[in-house]
Structure formats: C-alpha cells, structure tokens
Amino acid sequence: MNELVSRVAENVGIAPDVAEKAIGMMLGFLQREADDGAVAKMIEAIPGASELVAKFNGEGAGGGGLLGGLMASFGGGVMALGQQLMSQGLGMGEITGLAKETMAVAREHAGDEVVDTVIASVPGLSQFV
Numbered sequence: 001m002n003e004l005v006s007r008v009a010e011n012v013g014i015a016p017d018v019a020e021k022a023i024g025m026m027l028g029f030l031q032r033e034a035d036d037g038a039v040a041k042m043i044e045a046i047p048g049a050s051e052l053v054a055k056f057n058g059e060g061a062g063g064g065g066l067l068g069g070l071m072a073s074f075g076g077g078v079m080a081l082g083q084q085l086m087s088q089g090l091g092m093g094e095i096t097g098l099a100k101e102t103m104a105v106a107r108e109h110a111g112d113e114v115v116d117t118v119i120a121s122v123p124g125l126s127q128f129v
Helices: 003-012 016-033 036-045 049-056 065-086 092-110 112-120
Strands: none
Touching: 003 016, 003 049, 003 092, 016 036, 016 049, 016 065, 016 092, 036 049, 036 092, 036 112, 065 092, 092 112
C-alpha cells in the first residue's frame, strides 16, 4: 500500500481499500475538472497517484441519476463527487478529511503553488480543503 493510501486511511479512520478507491475517484475528478498543467504536475509528484487515477478514474463518474444530475447542475462537479463518495459509504466528515489529507500529501510532494492552482481552478473545492 502506498504512503498516500495508508496515511489517508489511518488519519481519516477508513479502511485502506475504501481510501484507495476514494482517493482514485477524487484525483480522477481533479484530472477532469482542474487546471490541466497543475493537476498533471500534482498527480505525477505524488507516489502512486497515477496508478490510483488509472484504476478508479471512471468509478461513479457521470451516474447518480436524477439527484446526481440536480446536484451537478446546482453545485457543480464537487457536489457530484461528494455524492459518489457518499455512495462508497463515506460521510461528510470523512470526505472532508479525505480531501484535506490528500491535499496535505500533495503539498508535500508537488508544492503549495501547484496545489493552490489546482484548488483555485475547481469551483467550490476550497471549502472542503
């Protein structure tokens, strides 16, 4: 298990397999929604992140039925991602912890400037990190 997954699982208090999938889904979302250059640098800088994105990028994307469509239209992609993570059994506290811990690891590997660019390029993301 890589550093990111073990750290998130331990600090957020979720199972490692749930953490792995949730991180992959979140990073995949960022890859689709955030500033291309900054998010690519961030994902490349975090050991094992590219593999998680490759493995879980499509999980839950686009689904969600009527509620997912409504949430996406009102809250943008961040709300839809939140719904997808909730469907994996995570609560809001765990989702916020996941986001904060993942961004903390990203800052350690990619630097504040890159991570700040990623966060600023996704509407609504800053309230979770």
